[in-house]
Amino acid sequence: MIDSFINYLEYEKRSSPHTVLAYRKDLEQVAEFVELSFELKELSLCTHSELRAWVIELVEQGLSTTSVNRKIATLRSFFKFLLRSRMISQDPTYKLKSLKNPKKLPEFLQETTIESVLEESVYEPSFEGQRDRMVMEFLYLTGVRLSELTALKWKDLNLIEDQVKVLGKRKKERIIPFTKMLKQNIILYKKEFEERFSKIEGNEYFIVSNRGEQSYPMMIYRIVRHYLDLFAQNTRRSPHLLRHTFATHLLNKGADLNAVKDLLGHSSLAATQVYTHNSMEKLKAVFEQAHPKA
Known part of the structure; x- marks a missing residue:
């Protein structure tokens, strides 16, 4: 069974x-x-x-x-x-209760920290350096999951429309736009890629190892931890932290919750709403500045 x-x-x-x-x-x-x-x-x-x-x-x-x-x-x-499937007549989990779990808010990086992490001078002017920079930028500027980044191929990138097609959970496709700055850096990375591995074919993976093989989770973890160690030692350093940061910064800038949900590839709004709590300090500041009795 x-x-x-x-x-x-x-x-x-x-x-x-x-x-x-x-x-x-x-x-x-x-x-x-x-x-x-x-x-x-x-x-x-x-x-x-x-x-x-x-x-x-x-x-x-x-x-x-x-x-x-x-x-x-x-x-x-x-x-x-x-x-x-009618293999049983009663569900024995009907009265099985989940344990109470204290809610933890997603951690995220401050804007000043992420600016330092993405500073051009931090990365070596080589294939490895530009590849690492692309990993950090792509995770933060698109909010993709780790698994989505490692599966990404060059054919999924549309440098004319400035967008990327991502295959998410349960094989669901979504389109994520990217900034002009990210586009320019993708072009620079592409040049380094072609100098290292010759002309790019569409089916080749976007992020690869030093030998041109598809990237893997531990490789991405090592890259992210290395660069976050330089500026953010007091927080959990993982690829997902950059996804959390992407969502929180969008909401802090007034992005619509439904739009952020679609960008993240969440199936329900409840999964996205957790990021609204991280914007509470900003809401308090607006309240204290604007309310006549604050």
């Missing part, structure tokens, strides 16, 4: 390989637990009690609230699939 669910995720929902792998690991983990603890050979035979026992086991192991809740979400998806 787990294999049937995984096939459903891969071919019907078109979930990412990362998501599919995570779901499989969660389900195999709980299946092993209920077999050892309750001698249940099939996960579909579980009741609320066995699943709750597994959640308690995870908490006692010291797993974070976020990780436990993700695993609970996996269970819910799995048993809903079984219910829809």
Whole structure:
């Protein structure tokens, strides 16, 4: 039954390989637990009690609230699939409650910090330097996800319309415009790319290793951490930080929430609204300046 669910995720929902792998690991983990603890050979035979026992086991192991809740979400998806497929008659996750998770606001960089990070003099005038600069600029100036950047190809860039086509979660395409400054730097990077690897073909990856191979997550992490270490040691340094910064700065400048949602590729407005909290200090400043009784 787990294999049937995984096939459903891969071919019907078109979930990412990362998501599919995570779901499989969660389900195999709980299946092993209920077999050892309750001698249940099939996960579909579980009741609320066995699943709750597994959640308690995870908490006692010291797993974070976020990780436990993700695993609970996996269970819910799995048993809903079984219910829809009429493999079970009742959903044992019906009364399974998620753990209360204290909300953490996304971190972001101040405008002065990001200006320093993107300063031209920070990067070496070589292919590697211009490639690294492009990674930092592209993450901040388009808000793309790490996986979207590593999958990007030259054919996805439209230097006439100043926009890029991105393939996001669940294979959803979206178009993101980019600035004239980013366009100019893409052209400079393209020149360095062609000098290093000869003429560019459309199917070639946009961001590549020093040997011309497709970039990978750890490579992008190393680049981002290296340059953020120079100016932002007191914050979490990751590619996603630049995405958070992109969204927060847009909202601080008065961008429409729905427009930011579309640029980020969020499926719901709720996922985007978290960034509005980071704009609260600016709202307070406007209030104190404008309100007659402030």
